[in-house]
Amino acid sequence: MGVHTGCVIMSMLLCMSAARAEGACPSPCSCDGGVVECNGRGLITSSMPTSFPSGTTELRLHNNHLTALPTGVLDPLTSLRKISLHGNPWSCDCSILYLRGWLLKQRNDVLMRNVSCSSPHALQGVLVANLVEEDLLSSCRYWFCDLALASQISLVIFIIIQAILLASVIYFLRRFERLSKEARRTTEESIAGGDVSGGNEYTMIKDRGT
Numbered sequence: 001m002g003v004h005t006g007c008v009i010m011s012m013l014l015c016m017s018a019a020r021a022e023g024a025c026p027s028p029c030s031c032d033g034g035v036v037e038c039n040g041r042g043l044i045t046s047s048m049p050t051s052f053p054s055g056t057t058e059l060r061l062h063n064n065h066l067t068a069l070p071t072g073v074l075d076p077l078t079s080l081r082k083i084s085l086h087g088n089p090w091s092c093d094c095s096i097l098y099l100r101g102w103l104l105k106q107r108n109d110v111l112m113r114n115v116s117c118s119s120p121h122a123l124q125g126v127l128v129a130n131l132v133e134e135d136l137l138s139s140c141r142y143w144f145c146d147l148a149l150a151s152q153i154s155l156v157i158f159i160i161i162q163a164i165l166l167a168s169v170i171y172f173l174r175r176f177e178r179l180s181k182e183a184r185r186t187t188e189e190s191i192a193g194g195d196v197s198g199g200n201e202y203t204m205i206k207d208r209g210t
């Protein structure tokens with residue numbers, strides 16, 4: 001029975017990976033032959049499919065809420081003949097670089113004229129293909145810059161903690177030194193003065209208490 005369940009799971013996994021290799025129809029879209037219809041599905045960039053069937057000849061992405069295409073998403077589609085991208089609020093910042101580069105490679109004037117910026121305000125209506133690369137690069141925030149910043153901040157924090165620890169070690173050493181000096185002094189005094197008076201005081205207090 002255990003073996004049987006294992007077989008079922010194994011064949012399911014095999015089926016899934018086979019479907020993936022062939023390129024199953026991605027979830028909110030519908031596919032018919034080489035035509036993949038993802039238009040009007042309310043897609044946003046982060047939730048859009050990241051892979052399409054390798055045999056896709058026509059990809060309909062119009063009338064969604066796409067602000068950019070995930071980098072590399074169209075590269076495996078070597079059979080692609082037609083794509084519709086209009087009716088999306090393309091955001092012309094660093095994230096649009098992939099789509100811009102892809103459009104420029106296509107040399108399809110009709111397609112290029114249908115892809116224009118919705119934001120930022122200064123670039124509204126500008127065709128994505130006409131964007132100047134330098135203007136976009138200034139909006140790029142590279143992850144390794146953030147990493148460098150984070151490591152610098154943690155370094156500073158570590159140095160501060162080290163300084164605090166060192167300061168407290170010095171402080172306690174000083175205190176210990178003072179205490180031991182005092183202890184040595186009182187020992188010397190008690191040896192010089194004798195234990196008798198000390199003993200007397202103790203008995204006096206004790207007597208008063210009772």
Ligand SMILES: *[C@@H]1O[C@H](CO)[C@@H](O)[C@H](O)[C@H]1NC(C)=O
Pocket residue numbers: 083084085086110111114
């Ligand atoms: C361009 O957009 C119009 C609608 O605004 C659409 O009818 C047409 O098919 C689009 N052309 C391309 C090549 O995407």
